[in-house]
Amino acid sequence: LAKTTQPxxxxxxxxxxxxxxxxxxxxxxxxxxxxxxxFPSQGPRFIIQGYKTKxxxxxxxxxxxxxxxxxTLSLPRVSLSDTAVYYCLxxxxxxxxxxxxxxxxGTRLSIRP
Amino acid sequence: EPxxxxxxxxxxxQMGQEVILRCVPISNHLYFYWYRxxxxxxxxxLVSFYNNEISxxxxxxxxxxSVERPDGSNFxxxxxxxxxxxxxxxFCASSAPRDVAYSSNTGELFFGEGSRLxxx
Numbered sequence: 001l002a003k004t005t006q007p008x009x010x011x012x013x014x015x016x017x018x019x020x021x022x023x024x025x026x027x028x029x030x031x032x033x034x035x036x037x038x039f040p041s042q043g044p045r046f047i048i049q050g051y052k053t054k055x056x057x058x059x060x061x062x063x064x065x066x067x068x069x070x071x072t073l074s075l076p077r078v079s080l081s082d083t084a085v086y087y088c089l090x091x092x093x094x095x096x097x098x099x100x101x102x103x104x105x106g107t108r109l110s111i112r113p
Numbered sequence: 114e115p116x117x118x119x120x121x122x123x124x125x126x127q128m129g130q131e132v133i134l135r136c137v138p139i140s141n142h143l144y145f146y147w148y149r150x151x152x153x154x155x156x157x158x159l160v161s162f163y164n165n166e167i168s169x170x171x172x173x174x175x176x177x178x179s180v181e182r183p184d185g186s187n188f189x190x191x192x193x194x195x196x197x198x199x200x201x202x203x204f205c206a207s208s209a210p211r212d213v214a215y216s217s218n219t220g221e222l223f224f225g226e227g228s229r230l231x232x233x
Contacts, residue, residue, distance in 0.1 A: 034219070043117075043204045043224025044156060087156070093220045098146055098208075099169040101220075103156035 002027045002090040009108040018075045020107050022088030025069050032093045033064060033071045038085045038106070047086075048073070049093070083111045115139045117225035119205050125231045126195055134190045134228045136205030143209040144168070145188045146222065147180065149201040156204070162188065195232045202227045 005023040012018045024033065032051050036044040048055055050062040050071070061074040075082055085108050091101035118137045126132050138145050147159040161168040162180055177193045188207075192199055206222040 032219075034221075036222075038156070041202070041227065041229075043206065043227055044222070045224065046219075046221040049219045049221070097220065098144075098161045098222070099158050099171060101158075103148075103158075105155060 002031055004088045004090055004102075004104050006086075006088050006104065006107045008105065009110070011110045011112065012078055013112050014079055015077050018078050018082070018109060018111075020073045020075075020086055020088075020109065021070055022073070023070045024088070024090045027068050027090050028092075030092050031090050033062065033068075034089045034091075034101070035060070035062065035073045036087045036089065036103070038087065044087060044103070078109075078111050080111050080113065082109065084109060115141075115223075117205055117207055117223050119203075119225035119228050121228055122226065123229040123231070125233065128197060128232055129194050132192045132195055132199075132230060134192075134203050134205075134230070136188045136190070136225060137186050138188055138205065138207030139210075139223055140186070141210050142207035142223070144207060145180075145182070146206040146208070147190045148204045148206060148224075149173070150204065150227075151198075151201045159190075192230075195230075197232050200230055200232045202229050 002024050034049040035047040037047050038044040048060050048062045052064050055062045063072045085106040087103050087106040089101050120135045145162045148156050150156045158171050160170040160174045179191045181189050204227045205225045208222050
């Protein structure tokens with residue numbers, strides 16, 4: 001199982017771009033990188049998933065270098081409502097591998113006015 | 114937008130009592146899961162369920178736990194004899210839309226709002 005390391009917490013201000021980096025040195029060839037967001041007392045919510053290079057959706061971008069040993073979640077122009085815990089997960093894609101996908105401690109992002 | 118719903122939102126029980134947590138997964142999903150999160154700690158995988166049987170389970174999911182899909186819509190987690198350390202938020206999730214090919218499936222988990230269990 002690929003272990004992930006993220007900063008415990010980050011602070012930023014409204015309107016700024018926030019980049020959260022995750023290390024996953026022992027990522028396997030068939031592993032994907034997935035990010036989830038969790039608000040207090042709510043279930044995690046899928047943000048984005050990627051395998052290599054760059055993926056962008058309406059919420060975020062995910063940058064993955066060629067060696068895939070790390071990844072960076074980029075949130076453009078954050079607002080107060082982006083205050084949450086962000087989890088980087090590494091594992092095989094697909095629904096049948098849930099036990100192999102580990103939620104770590106996550107990064108607690110705090111956005112200030 | 115379809116969502117996973119869970120009941121109750123909060124349950125308080127005495128140690129040793131049986132508890133059933135209920136979930137209605139997204140209707141066209143094929144895989145169902147239970148996770149738990151002890152206050153301030155990580156989200157932990159308990160069990161996955163597919164085709165009316167357990168697909169995977171973690172070490173946490175011991176004999177006091179069981180899951181069932183009693184009808185076409187509900188998915189339940191039963192804790193037979195609750196312990197103090199079972200106090201946690203329990204999240205149900207579903208995945209694998211029936212109409213999405215396996216190769217296209219990201220494995221995105223759709224979580225419910227959770228059921229908070231307090232064991233006294």
